[in-house]
Amino acid sequence: MMRVPFLDLKVQYAAIKEEVLPAIHAVLDNTAYVLGKPVSEFEAAFGREHGVQYCYGVSSGTDGNHMALWALGIGPGDEVLIPANTFIATAWGATLCGATPVFVDCEADSYNIDPRKVEAKITPRTKAIVAVHLYGQPADMDPLREIAQRRKIALVEDCAQSHLAEYKGKRTGGLSIASSFSFYPGKNLGAYGEGGAVATNDPELARKFKMIRDHGAEKKYWHEMYGHNYRMEGIQGAVLGVKFRHLPAWTEGRRKNAALYNARLKDIPGVVTPREMPYAKHVYHLYVIRAPRRDELQKHLDAQGIATGLHYPIPLHMQTAFKHLGYKEGDFPVTEKAAREILSLPMYPELSEEQITYVADKIREFYK
Numbered sequence: 364m365m366r367v368p369f370l371d372l373k374v375q376y377a378a379i380k381e382e383v384l385p386a387i388h389a390v391l392d393n394t395a396y397v398l399g400k401p402v403s404e405f406e407a408a409f410g411r412e413h414g415v416q417y418c419y420g421v422s423s424g425t426d427g428n429h430m431a432l433w434a435l436g437i438g439p440g441d442e443v444l445i446p447a448n449t450f451i452a453t454a455w456g457a458t459l460c461g462a463t464p465v466f467v468d469c470e471a472d473s474y475n476i477d478p479r480k481v482e483a484k485i486t487p488r489t490k491a492i493v494a495v496h497l498y499g500q501p502a503d504m505d506p507l508r509e510i511a512q513r514r515k516i517a518l519v520e521d522c523a524q525s526h527l528a529e530y531k532g533k534r535t536g537g538l539s540i541a542s543s544f545s546f547y548p549g550k551n552l553g554a555y556g557e558g559g560a561v562a563t564n565d566p567e568l569a570r571k572f573k574m575i576r577d578h579g580a581e582k583k584y585w586h587e588m589y590g591h592n593y594r595m596e597g598i599q600g601a602v603l604g605v606k607f608r609h610l611p612a613w614t615e616g617r618r619k620n621a622a623l624y625n626a627r628l629k630d631i632p633g634v635v636t637p638r639e640m641p642y643a644k645h646v647y648h649l650y651v652i653r654a655p656r657r658d659e660l661q662k663h664l665d666a667q668g669i670a671t672g673l674h675y676p677i678p679l680h681m682q683t684a685f686k687h688l689g690y691k692e693g694d695f696p697v698t699e700k701a702a703r704e705i706l707s708l709p710m711y712p713e714l715s716e717e718q719i720t721y722v723a724d725k726i727r728e729f730y731k
């Protein structure tokens with residue numbers, strides 16, 4: 364039996380070990396454990412490649428979600444529109460500001476926030492929309508931007524899954540006033556620990572990012588505003604700087620693997636492969652299919668040595684943590700249906716064609 368892990372970080376580490384260990388050792392030798400040169404060099408490269416002028420390394424994507432809304436002045440009494448179909452950290456950005464997340468249903472094909480369902484959720488308290496580029500596919504930003512501009516609310520991006528993804532030829536992260544990235548180890552660009560980034564083209568917001576990250580001060584011990592410790596560690600900056608040079612090749616590896624899956628799964632009745640939207644360059648952080656009798660299929664694959672995942676099994680409005688918001692089953696039918704049908708197949712750049720063929724064969728076998 365072949366074993367296909369959901370994600371294999373060991374093969375990637377083995378491939379870059381010779382390159383990444385000296386970079387880590389240099390940080391240890393210089394004792395620049397927090398921020399420092401490797402972090403600022405990585406910030407510059409990462410910002411440049413994402414078409415955004417200001418980029419800051421932070422402690423995690425969740426902290427970046429918080430910073431984006433905090434820097435915009437969002438606080439208690441405000442409402443923030445968040446897709447019901449995302450990882451819960453998107454919503455923590457709002458709750459950590461003391462604001463209320465207001466959920467919006469997703470599109471059946473892209474799984475991203477449905478721009479046609481946004482406007483009905485806007486109230487006089489609404490201050491921002493968070494577009495998540497889920498699974499690595501950009502949300503439909505033009506209609507979202509049009510609504511945000513007309514209704515005078517901020518549009519921000521959660522790019523935790525969309526490093527190097529493109530919307531109409533432009534990279535995510537610079538498509539809105541403020542964006543956040545995650546470098547959690549399993550993301551398309553992962554640190555060797557926690558990490559994230561915030562980005563903006565707005566100089567005033569950039570100044571706030573810098574201050575919030577470091578206790579509300581630009582100058583040490585001169586605290587101009589409330590802040591926190593959201594700094595990136597030096598070792599993570601060094602690791603990310605090395606790994607970022609490989610990201611274009613790794614991204615092409617993911618796209619190639621997605622194409623192989625698409626070809627091998629396309630004629631299995633009932634199985635729906637991911638749709639790359641006409642405006643999108645998808646970077647396949649996750650390869651998510653829809654499958655009849657999903658739970659049984661997942662068990663079958665597990666028994667065949669194939670690890671799969673659910674992203675996400677419980678929509679945000681059905682989470683116990685948000686019970687007090689008063690949502691009920693049926694509020695977001697597209698998201699709820701997806702949660703019952705989706706299955707994430709193994710996806711990482713180093714996945715072999717043999718492994719992909721094996722996974723597809725086992726799925727076909729299940730439906731025979």
Ligand SMILES: *Cc1c(COP(=O)(O)O)cnc(C)c1O
Binds near residue numbers: 521545
């Ligand atoms: C991973 C993730 C986050 C959180 O990032 P961390 O670095 O783990 O805090 C936020 N939003 C989405 C959509 C994510 O996938």
